[in-house]
Amino acid sequence: MDEVLIASVLASTLRVSAPLLLCAMAGVLSERAGVVDLGLEGKMLFAAFAAAATASVTQSTGLGLLAAMVVACCASLMHGFACVTNRGDQVVSGVALNMIAAGLTVVLGIAWFQQGGQTPPIAPEVRLTAIAPAFSEPQAGQWFASVFGHGLLSHNVLVYVAFLMVAAVWFFLERTRPGLRLRAVGENPAMVEAAGMSVQGLRYQALLMNGVLCGLAGAYLTLAQNAAFSPNMTAGRGFIALAAMIFGKWKPLPTMAACLLFGFLDAVAIRMQGVQLPAGLGGGEVPVQLIQALPYILTVVLLAGFIGSAIAPKALGRPYVKER
C-alpha cells in the first residue's frame, strides 16, 4: 500500500502546487521590480473566469488560455496605471483589484450563463488532460509505475509548464541583462534612471509578464483542475502564493520550494481528515484546520525573523518620483 500512498501524495502535491508556482512567480517578477502585488488573487480569479467562459463558448483550449492571459494582463495594466503612472497606493490598488474580481466574475457569470455564477461545464476534449493517461491510477505492487508514472507523469501539460516557468524566471532574473535591470528597478530606481532607462517602462514590463503568469495560473484552475468556473474558486490561493513568495524571500528557487511545501501540506491535510492521532500524542482527531493554517503560520514566523530573515526588495511599494 505504501507505493500507492506515496504516489498519490506526490501526484496531488504537484497538482496543487502548479497554480501556486505560476502565481508566485508572477508575484516574484512584479515585486522584484518594486511593485507590491496584493492583486494576485483577483487576477487569478479573473483569468479563471475568462478561460472558462471563453473555452465553454468557443470550444477552444487555445482561445481559453489566450483570454485568461489577456484579461490578467489588463488587470495588471490597471494596477500599473494606478500605481506606476499615477503613484497611487499599491496595497490599496491590489485590494481594489481583488474586490472587483470577486464581484465582477459573479455578476458577469450570472448575467451571461444563468447558472448561479457558474460557467457551463467545459467539454472533456477542450480541457487539458493528462499527458500519459495510462498512469491515471496508482497500482498496488508496482513501485515504478506508481511513484514514477502516476506521481510524476500523470499530469496535464500546465503542471510541467509551471515548473518550466520557475526555471525561466530564475534564468531571466539571475542570468540575463533585462532581468538585472528589472531587479535594479526594485532596489534602486534612481540608479536605473541615471543609467538612461525608464523606471516606468521596466515596471510595466514586469507587470505584463506578471499578467501572463497569473493568466496561466487562473486558466489552470478552470481548464485543468476543475471543469467549470465557480464563484470565488481561487479560495485564497493567490494569498498562499504571496505567502510562498515571501517565504522564498522573493527568490525563484526558494519560492518554488515553499510552493511545494504548501502544496504538500494541502495534499496531506485532505488525507488526514478524520484520521486518529497516535495515542502517544493524546489520541483524538488530527486537527485538519491546523495543517491547512500552517502556510500562514510559517510565513508569519518567518516574517517575525525566527527562521532566517525575509528581506524585501529595497524600493518595494515606493512609487518612483523623478527628480529634476
Add this chain to the structure above:
Amino acid sequence: MSQPLHLPRWIDIGLLPLWNLAIALLVAGLVVMVIGHSPWQALTVLLNGALGSVRGLGYSLYYATTFIFTGLAVAVAIHAGLFNIGGEGQATLGGIGVALVALWLGAKLPAIVLLPLLVVAAAVFGMLWAAVPAYLQAWRGSHIVITTIMFNFLAAGLNGYLLVNWLRPAGSMSVESAEFAESARMPALHQMAAAFGVELPSSPLNFSLVIALLACVFVGWFLWKSAAGYAVRAVGSAPRAAHYAGIRPRAQVLLAMAISGALAGMVGINEISGVQGKLTLDFVAGAGFTGIAVSLMGRNHPVGIVLASLLFGVLYQGGVEVSFELQGFSREMVVTAQGLIVLFSGAMATVSAPLFARVYAAMKGGR
C-alpha cells in the same frame, strides 16, 4: 520634484472625493448596462429598497453599523501610518469572544450585566488578535499588511475549528454554535420601540448602532483631543520627528492597532449578539474589507466614515432588493461597486487633482 498642487479646501475635501465617487458609480453603471439592465431602473429599485420603507431603512442602518466599526478600525490604523487589512479576522475574533462569554455565562447573568461583558469580550478579543501583528511590526519588523492578511486566514481557520470540534451542539449537522440565552441578545430597535408603545416593523437594527456612534465620538476625541492620539498621529505622519520629540513609535503602533482591533471586534456585537444569536461560520462576510472602502471614502474621519457607512449600508440593502427584482442581477454587483470605489477613491484618488488645479487656475485667471 513635481510641483505640489494648490487646491482650495472645498475642492480637496468636498468636490474631489465626490468626483471620484461619481466616476466609480459611473463605471458601475456601465457594468449594469453591459449585463443588459437599465442603470436608472436599478438605481430606482436600489434607493426604494434601501430607503423607501421603515423596514428597508432598518436594514440599511444595520449594515451601516457594521461598516462604521470596520471603517473606524481602518482609520485609526491609517492615522498611525499602518494599513490594517486584518479587520476581517479581528471581527471574527470579536464574534468568537462574544460567543464564548455568552455560552459560558448566558444562563447565569441578567442582560444588564451580561451585555456590557459581551461588549468588553468583543473588544478584547479583537484587540488581542490585532496586537500580535502590531507587536511583530513594531519589534520584529514584519510588514503589517502581510501579517494581518495571514491573520485573517488564521481567524477563519480558528473559527471553523472551534465550531466543528467544540461549540457545535452534539448531533447537530450545521456548523453553528448553540443558541444564546435571551440575556445575551442585544435588544433590537423594534423591541425597544415596542417597550415605549411604538410599533416598528422588525429589522436586524439593534442597540449596536448607538455603540457605533459612541465609538465615532471616542475616535474623534482620541485622535484629535487626547495626548495619546496626538502621539499616534505624530508617529503616523513623521515617525523620525516623533521619535526625536520623545515619542516611542513602537508603543504607538501597539496602541493604534489595539484600538483598531477592538473597533473591528465590535462587529461581533452587532452580528453575533445583535442578529444571529449564535456563532456562525463566516459571519463577517467581507465587512472587514468594506471598512477599507468606507475609511478611504470618509477621508479617515469619523464624520466621513458615518456618511460613507450610510452609503454602503444603502448599497448593500438596496443591492439585495435589486437582485430580487431584476432577473439575472446579482448582489455581487455591490462588491464590484465597492471595489471600484476603493480603486477610484483610494488608489487613484489624486489622478484628477491636476485637472481640477488647471480648471481652478483658469477660473481664477479669467476673473
